[in-house]
Amino acid sequence: MMADQNHQVYIAREIVHHYSQLRQLQPAEQTILDLLRNQWSSMKMLDIGVGGGRTTQHFSRVVQEYIGIDYSEEMIAACQKRFHNQSKLFEVVDARDMSQFPDNSFDFILFSFNGIDVLSHRDRLKVLQEISRIGKSGGYFFFSSHSLQGLEREFNWKNKISLNPLTTYVNLIMFGLLRFFNPSLSRQQIKDADYEIIQDESHNFRLKQYYVRPQEQLNQLQADFDNVKMYSWQSGLELVTEQDLSSNTDMWLYYLCEIK
Ligand SMILES: C[S@@+](CC[C@H](N)C(=O)[O-])C[C@H]1O[C@@H](n2cnc3c(N)ncnc32)[C@H](O)[C@@H]1O
Structure with a gap:
């Protein structure tokens, strides 16, 4: 099963080590840290899929x-080691069952760096519901x-050609591997789909990840969240207009949502 296979990756020693070395915020995370600067001091925060901290x-x-x-x-043990004076801040909890947290417990809930994408479609919807339950209105x-x-843009060999022959070579190899690990996938299928499960290059093609069309993501959030804003992970800038969104080619996007 997708979820079990992905879980195996996140308990592997070299992967835990990789995450426990990371330090920098991604640009969109920095944007939100700045945006809510006047509110943090009164917020109770849950960091889901905290990884190596x-x-x-x-x-x-x-x-x-x-x-x-x-x-x-293993990730939680790595966090407890890394922040040994604050080891009580970390707990082993599966986002699919957060029943230990009462309703309306948190002001800010983070699930960063595409952690939610290692779950199946059904589990993803369950997690979104759990988040809306434990998050304060x-x-x-x-x-x-x-x-x-x-x-969709990546899945086109023409976009792999660069002025640098070495870059072109590496790009084409990676594209070949993407096709090899996802043999039944076509560009047309990606174009037509709302979401797809892709064995992508992260951690050497060991993870199966959920890729979603931004409009479908907004639909999934509609029932329990309001005022959803989207941010480019690369630039950290909000995608304000339809044109910003339709021309966006980021491999992942950040979503800031208000809990209903
Ligand atoms: C891509 S890593 C990101 C780690 C960290 N947030 C970071 O940004 O460096 C995703 C993390 O989500 C965790 N994760 C995935 N599914 C989860 C679930 N259902 N419940 C709790 N954690 C989960 C994984 O174990 C992994 O540590």
């Missing part, structure tokens, strides 16, 4: 209360997810 150092020092959770015991949910629109 990349985001912990940036957020835990500005919020009133911080909890980082992950379904990988008027609070925020901020997450990123792979973009099918970005993948």
